[in-house]
Amino acid sequence: MRIVHVINALATGGAERMVVELSTHGIAQGHDVGIVVLADLDGIPRAIAKDRQIPISVAGASLKDPRLPSRLRKLTADADIVHVHLFPAMYWAATLRSPKIFTEHSTHNRRMDRARFRLPERWAYDHYDRVVAIGRGVERRLIEHAVSIRSRTPIVTAQNGVSDDFFSATWNAPEGRPRLISVGSLTDVKQHRIAIDALALLPRATLDIAGDGPLRDELQSQIETRGLRDRVQLLGNVKDIPGLLRGFSLLLSTSKFEGFSLVAAEAQAVGLPVVGPAVEGFDDVVIDHESGLLFDTTTPETVASTVLRALEPERYAALAAGAVANARRFTMAASFEANFAVYTSVLERRSASTK
Structure with missing residues (x-):
């Protein structure tokens, strides 16, 4: 399977480390995996990805680069599944036509508390095949958020994991x-x-x-x-x-x-x-x-x-x-398998809907 992860950058943080580890396990399982960053920022997750020879593509000069939508389309055109992480990558990648999922990494973000974000949040979430929580606490909070913004996208959990x-x-x-x-x-x-x-x-x-x-x-x-x-x-x-x-x-x-x-x-x-x-x-x-x-x-x-x-x-x-x-x-092996099951479910549903 061709899997492309999209994330703001690989500078620092748990989400960034998760992307590197999921990519590592995907490649070890024989999949074609790459990472697309919105902006190319140095950091330890990026250094680890480079050491492991995980392909990294850069979509823009910053997180506000207006060229991001067109460049993301080009960089993910061959993907079987696009796995998106963090805001604002979630918004920039929402209109990609490829099968795609978005992983929420926190029980809280400032957008959840602001009424002016309800419509853009629903628009963004509803452009994904699945919204994925990294744990039960995140899942509970996501369900509350989805109800408040009236999002229809299914929410599932694929628990995060620890590097070997x-x-x-x-x-x-x-x-x-x-x-x-x-x-x-x-x-x-x-x-x-x-x-x-x-x-x-x-x-x-x-x-x-x-x-x-x-x-x-x-x-x-x-x-x-x-x-x-x-x-x-x-x-x-x-x-x-x-x-x-x-x-x-x-x-x-x-x-x-x-x-x-x-x-x-x-x-x-x-x-x-x-x-x-x-x-x-x-x-x-x-x-x-x-x-x-x-x-x-x-x-x-x-x-x-x-x-x-x-x-x-x-x-x-x-x-x-x-x-x-x-x-x-x-274990990260269990985390990859849980995420891969989500990928498979999305692709099977997309395939069934075209028959």
């Missing part, structure tokens, strides 16, 4: 002071400010934050002001996430919302317990009191107390074992 590299990584809990790791873009959604404030309440612990984004300078200033320079580090973008996770005690997340917390699944795959928010999407990936601990209110005090409970020796050992067991639900 994480399951082969070896991990041992570090001795000495607890070492916490957070992974995610430096944006308001990830709320790293709260994690840094929580560290001020955990005098024995350290926190490393992997990722980059517009709040880097602000977060660095916060670290300096709180006197945490020796215990909190901003690592920037890190290519070897499996290798990075091996050196820490637990993963800490303070996100406002998640679609499918890929990094939480990845951390569990290497045996790392997770402390994070009890929000839709995240609570689908982390089983509270089995593979991690979830907090209901995201305050520095709540985050710090939850970390301390997770680090209690007997509980910590049980959570680490539970993390590995839970992560086996999230």
